[in-house]
Amino acid sequence: MNYLEDGLTLRSWFTTTDHKRIAILYAAGITFFFFIGGFAAMLIRLQLLTPGGAIVSHETYNKLFTVHGVIMVWLFLIPSIPAVLGNFLIPLMIGAHDVAFPRLNLLSWYIYVTGGAIVLLALLLGGVDTGWTFYTPFSTMFSNTWVAITLAGVFVTGFSSILTGLNFIVTVHTLRTPGLGWFKLPLFVWALYATSVILVLATPVLAITIVLVIAERLFQIGVFDPAHGGDPLLFQHLFWFYSHPAVYIMVLPAMGVASEIIPCFARQRVFGYRLMAYAILAIASVGFLVWGHHMFVAGQSLAASMVFSALSFLVAVPSAIKVFNWTATLYKSSIRFDAPMLYALGFVGLFTIGGLTGLFLASLPLDVDLTDTYFVVAHFHYIMVGGSVMAYFGGLHFWWPKATGRMYPEVWGRLAAAFIFFGFNLTFFPQFILGMLGMPRRYATYPDRFQVLHVMSSAGAVALAVGYLLPFAYFAWSLRSGRAAGRNPFGATGLEWQTDSPPPTHNFDRPPPAPAGVYEYDPNAPQPAA
Amino acid sequence: MNADSYPIVDPRHANRGAGAPPEIGKLGMWVFLGTEVLFFGGLMLSYLYGRTHWPGGFAAAGRHTHVWIGTINTAVLLTSSALIALAGATSECMPMRRWTPRLLWLTALFGLGFLVLKGIEYDKEVHEQLFPQAGFALSETGAELFFWLYWLMTAIHALHLAIGVGAVSLFAWATGRQRRWADSHRIEVLALYWHFVDVVWIFLYPLLYLIDRHS
Numbered sequence: 223m224n225y226l227e228d229g230l231t232l233r234s235w236f237t238t239t240d241h242k243r244i245a246i247l248y249a250a251g252i253t254f255f256f257f258i259g260g261f262a263a264m265l266i267r268l269q270l271l272t273p274g275g276a277i278v279s280h281e282t283y284n285k286l287f288t289v290h291g292v293i294m295v296w297l298f299l300i301p302s303i304p305a306v307l308g309n310f311l312i313p314l315m316i317g318a319h320d321v322a323f324p325r326l327n328l329l330s331w332y333i334y335v336t337g338g339a340i341v342l343l344a345l346l347l348g349g350v351d352t353g354w355t356f357y358t359p360f361s362t363m364f365s366n367t368w369v370a371i372t373l374a375g376v377f378v379t380g381f382s383s384i385l386t387g388l389n390f391i392v393t394v395h396t397l398r399t400p401g402l403g404w405f406k407l408p409l410f411v412w413a414l415y416a417t418s419v420i421l422v423l424a425t426p427v428l429a430i431t432i433v434l435v436i437a438e439r440l441f442q443i444g445v446f447d448p449a450h451g452g453d454p455l456l457f458q459h460l461f462w463f464y465s466h467p468a469v470y471i472m473v474l475p476a477m478g479v480a481s482e483i484i485p486c487f488a489r490q491r492v493f494g495y496r497l498m499a500y501a502i503l504a505i506a507s508v509g510f511l512v513w514g515h516h517m518f519v520a521g522q523s524l525a526a527s528m529v530f531s532a533l534s535f536l537v538a539v540p541s542a543i544k545v546f547n548w549t550a551t552l553y554k555s556s557i558r559f560d561a562p563m564l565y566a567l568g569f570v571g572l573f574t575i576g577g578l579t580g581l582f583l584a585s586l587p588l589d590v591d592l593t594d595t596y597f598v599v600a601h602f603h604y605i606m607v608g609g610s611v612m613a614y615f616g617g618l619h620f621w622w623p624k625a626t627g628r629m630y631p632e633v634w635g636r637l638a639a640a641f642i643f644f645g646f647n648l649t650f651f652p653q654f655i656l657g658m659l660g661m662p663r664r665y666a667t668y669p670d671r672f673q674v675l676h677v678m679s680s681a682g683a684v685a686l687a688v689g690y691l692l693p694f695a696y697f698a699w700s701l702r703s704g705r706a707a708g709r710n711p712f713g714a715t716g717l718e719w720q721t722d723s724p725p726p727t728h729n730f731d732r733p734p735p736a737p738a739g740v741y742e743y744d745p746n747a748p749q750p751a752a
Numbered sequence: 753m754n755a756d757s758y759p760i761v762d763p764r765h766a767n768r769g770a771g772a773p774p775e776i777g778k779l780g781m782w783v784f785l786g787t788e789v790l791f792f793g794g795l796m797l798s799y800l801y802g803r804t805h806w807p808g809g810f811a812a813a814g815r816h817t818h819v820w821i822g823t824i825n826t827a828v829l830l831t832s833s834a835l836i837a838l839a840g841a842t843s844e845c846m847p848m849r850r851w852t853p854r855l856l857w858l859t860a861l862f863g864l865g866f867l868v869l870k871g872i873e874y875d876k877e878v879h880e881q882l883f884p885q886a887g888f889a890l891s892e893t894g895a896e897l898f899f900w901l902y903w904l905m906t907a908i909h910a911l912h913l914a915i916g917v918g919a920v921s922l923f924a925w926a927t928g929r930q931r932r933w934a935d936s937h938r939i940e941v942l943a944l945y946w947h948f949v950d951v952v953w954i955f956l957y958p959l960l961y962l963i964d965r966h967s
Contacts, residue, residue: 384787437900
């Protein structure tokens with residue numbers, strides 16, 4: 223009996239401890255928030271169609287970009303690949319029956335839902351206008367919106383991240399099938415492992431920072447207020463100590479997805495597998511030491527800024543290793559451009575642009591000019607949307623047959639990938655130019671000369687929205703009418719493909735023997751026609 | 753290899769006691785404590801910031817904490833940690849196991865004693881106008897910040913300890929009733945948490961009570 227048929231009541235879903243069902247619960251949760259956050263983004267782009275602002279007041283505009291940021295970062299991106307694909311795949315990929323703490327896993331989802339509900343409550347009460355960064359003193363002394371409630375929601379959501387990370391770390395350490403050494407693990411597992419370490423070590427700092435901001439707002443404790451001996455820069459240090467590693471929480475899992483898809487459709491072993499694993503660890507560790515690059519113009523000392531700038535450049539080294547190795551994997555291989563591959567290749571290209579523009583921003587003299595402009599907005603959207611969301615959709619397509627037992631319609635899959643790639647670039651590339659021309663971020667209106675670029679960006683957002691809506695239509699269609707997938711429709715390596723699709727509740731009838739190697743694709747053997 | 757010799761324990765059962773690989777729970781607790789270190793780390797950083805910028809204010813404020821109560825409480829917590837370590841040791845072998853619930857009750861009692869003393873201390877401080885609000889007793893810049901951090905850090909520590917007292921009491925009750933899930937592995941995991949709360953206090957005690965007492 224497969225996991226989808228093992229209990230058909232709502233109760234069986236809401237009390238499940240099966241990692242695969244919990245992954246589906248997370249998928250439902252983050253999809254819900256993705257559409258709320260996306261709706262806010264569409265309103266933002268609508269507003270910016272005309273220089274004077276098309277639809278909403280300045281105050282509402284501030285609330286729109288705040289709710290977009292808060293929801294997309296904490297309620298969509300951070301749980302997206304880890305909590306959905308990670309939950310579903312890690313036990314399957316390491317040949318385990320479940321994660322180490324199945325009940326804790328379910329609890330994580332309930333905590334996530336509770337946190338999300340608190341954020342929604344703040345939204346319904348009237349929203350919050352501080353931006354997702356909650357900078358003091360605005361958030362603690364001046365904003366008259368629902369700062370404390372929103373922060374409470376983020377605080378609660380953080381515990382679901384921590385517990386998920388904890389679960390994954392213990393799972394990978396203790397539940398690998400006999401003989402499955404660390405260097406036989408798929409890079410997806412490596413990436414999720416490194417992500418989990420960041421989740422566990424960075425999220426608590428966000429939690430205590432939120433406690434301090436709420437205390438400061440409600441009782442004026444003064445820790446961020448110079449009038450009482452405190453310092454607003456202390457807030458920025460604490461906040462970015464979490465929020466910069468959080469970028470790697472969002473992008474490392476995406477790298478893991480790309481590292482599964484690319485070798486499969488290139489029929490070639492990942493180039494430099496060990497170096498890829500080490501690069502993941504290097505990004506995760508050095509990523510903890512670069513937070514000050516968010517504060518170059520905030521009054522940080524020049525010496526500190528130079529060190530943070532140099533360390534930020536250092537992160538580019540393992541990131542470049544990854545990009546080069548994905549490319550080298552493609553070299554002289556027989557590539558097939560199925561939908562997951564289109565997403566994965568899109569990810570590599572867009573991540574490269576996002577990463578290189580990150581180097582612009584890590585350079586002190588350029589950052590003084592570009593900080594707080596649309597250049598920054600475009601840069602991190604290339605990483606988070608062009609990178610993470612692209613890879614998330616690639617992963618959804620790649621493992622959809624495994625999770626549901628049905629194939630998605632290939633032509634539609636490719637069409638949606640093309641829409642997303644085209645729409646994304648049309649939305650965000652003009653924003654690089656806007657930033658270079660001096661358009662600051664977070665403004666509800668702008669001078670007339672920027673209108674052409676803003677209209678291009680808004681038009682791109684429409685194409686992007688179509689690209690995101692299409693998969694939901696054809697995925698739903700495929701549940702009933704999709705072709706039966708079989709165990710391994712793409713001829714992929716990896717233990718998850720050796721069990722049925724959809725997998726049985728306990729994943730494997732008998733313990734899967736550890737494979738001799740990892741990504742052992744035979745370039746001469748033809749791929750099954752999908 | 754056949755399925756019967758499958759060395760990986762099904763986690764569905766692993767979580768319910770018998771036969772669980774002990775490292776699962778222990779590793780989980782260690783990872784959680786890693787999270788906790790960073791959680792308290794944010795407060796420590798704020799303290800470090802304040803003391804670096806306002807050494808005079810922090811020293812003056814530090815002299816107003818009740819060092820005797822703090823010292824006795826340190827002794828109380830250290831003793832409780834020894835007791836829970838003994839409880840863990842006795843739970844491992846049968847003839848000693850009858851001592852486990854008693855030692856756990858005693859651990860919880862010491863934890864509770866700490867909280868009571870802390871409450872008395874809080875009460876004294878409120879009467880001495882050391883809760884930072886209108887009419888705060890000290891005028892040095894930074895003293896107010898010191899006491900906000902003092903209240904915040906000790907309150908969050910006390911919250912952790914209260915959770916610990918609850919969990920230890922639960923285990924004391926369960927080991928007394930010889931519930932199978934309250935085995936020595938779980939007691940060890942619980943003890944890790946308890947020791948951690950103790951260690952946090954070992955850091956708070958000098959930071960809050962002992963700076964500048966020598967002069």
